[in-house]
Amino acid sequence: MMAAPRCFIVLLFAFVLFSTEVKALSSNYYDQTCPNAEATITKVVKKAMLNDKTVPAALLRMHFHDCFVRGCDGSVLLNSTRNNKAEKDGPPNISLHAFYVIDVVKKQIEDLCPGVVSCADIVALAARDAVALSGGPTWAVPKGRKDGRISKATETRQLPSPTFNMSQLQQNFAQRGLSLDDLVALSGGHTLGFSHCSSFQNRIHKFDKSHNVDPSLQASFAASLLNVCPAHNKVRNAGATMDSTTTLFDNAYYKLLMNGKGLFSSDEALLTNSRTKRLVSKYASSQDEFFKAFASSMIKMSSISGNGQEVRLDCRFVR
Structure with missing residues (x-):
C-alpha cells in the first residue's frame, strides 16, 4: 500500500x-x-x-x-x-x-x-x-x-514538446497565462511516471554535428539511456522512469536535474535561464518550497479558461 x-x-x-x-x-x-x-x-x-x-x-x-x-x-x-x-x-x-x-x-x-x-x-x-x-x-x-x-x-x-528549448517553453506557457515560475514548478510533476524512448532519443542519438549524445547528460546516466534505448530500438514500450522515485511525489526531479540527469531537453532547458536555474536549485534544496510552489501553480493552471457549456453525463461522449 x-x-x-x-x-x-x-x-x-x-x-x-x-x-x-x-x-x-x-x-x-x-x-x-x-x-x-x-x-x-x-x-x-x-x-x-x-x-x-x-x-x-x-x-x-x-x-x-x-x-x-x-x-x-x-x-x-x-x-x-x-x-x-x-x-x-x-x-x-x-x-x-x-x-x-x-x-x-x-x-x-x-x-x-x-x-x-x-x-x-x-x-x-x-x-x-x-x-x-x-x-x-x-x-x-x-x-x-x-x-x-x-x-x-x-x-x-x-x-509543449519534450524537445522544446527555453524560448519555446516560455512562449508556450505565457500564451496560457503561466509564468517562468509556473514552468519550473509544474515541471516538477515529472517526478512521477515513465517516458518512452521517443521523448528523449534526440538527446542520445545524433544530438548535433559534434556530439552523438547531449554533452550536458551525466556520462553514466547517458549510458543507461543508451542501454534501454539503442539506435533502431524495436522494443515497443522501452523507456526510462522520470526520476529515481517514480511512484513518490518528491523533489528528486530537481536534484537529478542539477546533476545532469534530467530526461528531456525541456528539463535541461530550465538550467539555461538564470531565473529558472535558481528555482531549480531552490526546489532541489527544499521540498517544502517545491510543494508550496507546485500547489500554487496547479491552481493557476487548472483555472485556464475553457469554453465548456454543459455537464456531460458520460465523459467520453457529448449529449
Whole structure:
C-alpha cells in the first residue's frame, strides 16, 4: 500500500476569474449540490492506485494535457468519432491512460448527484488526489468548470514538446497565462511516471554535428539511456522512469536535474535561464518550497479558461 501523504499544503482559494470569459470558480462550488463529490473521487483514485502504480502519473498528465488544449474543459476525455479524431488520439496523447478511473468516478457521482459535477472538475480533483496520495502536497481545487463539446487531435500540437528549448517553453506557457515560475514548478510533476524512448532519443542519438549524445547528460546516466534505448530500438514500450522515485511525489526531479540527469531537453532547458536555474536549485534544496510552489501553480493552471457549456453525463461522449 502506498504511504499516506507526508505533507499537506492547504491553500484557501475562493475563486478565480477565467481569462476569456468571466466565470467564477469556487473551492466550495459543490458544498450544497454534491457534498460527497470530493470524498468519492478520492476513494476511487486511492483504490485505482493500489491496483496500478502508474495511475498517479497518468491522472496528473491527463489534467495537464486537458488544460493546455482548449483550457480545462474535459475535452481530452472525448472519444473519436467517424467524422472527428479527438485529442486522446493525437500523437502526444497516444500514451495517455487511466481514463477508466474517470469513468468509474463519473458513474458513482452521477448516482449521487445526477447532472451536477462536470468531467473537467473530476479530472482536476483526481489529479490533486493523485499527487497527495503519492506523498505530495494537497490544495483546495477551485471548481465549477463546464465540459466542452469540441476535441480535435490536430490541436494537441499546442502541447509543449519534450524537445522544446527555453524560448519555446516560455512562449508556450505565457500564451496560457503561466509564468517562468509556473514552468519550473509544474515541471516538477515529472517526478512521477515513465517516458518512452521517443521523448528523449534526440538527446542520445545524433544530438548535433559534434556530439552523438547531449554533452550536458551525466556520462553514466547517458549510458543507461543508451542501454534501454539503442539506435533502431524495436522494443515497443522501452523507456526510462522520470526520476529515481517514480511512484513518490518528491523533489528528486530537481536534484537529478542539477546533476545532469534530467530526461528531456525541456528539463535541461530550465538550467539555461538564470531565473529558472535558481528555482531549480531552490526546489532541489527544499521540498517544502517545491510543494508550496507546485500547489500554487496547479491552481493557476487548472483555472485556464475553457469554453465548456454543459455537464456531460458520460465523459467520453457529448449529449
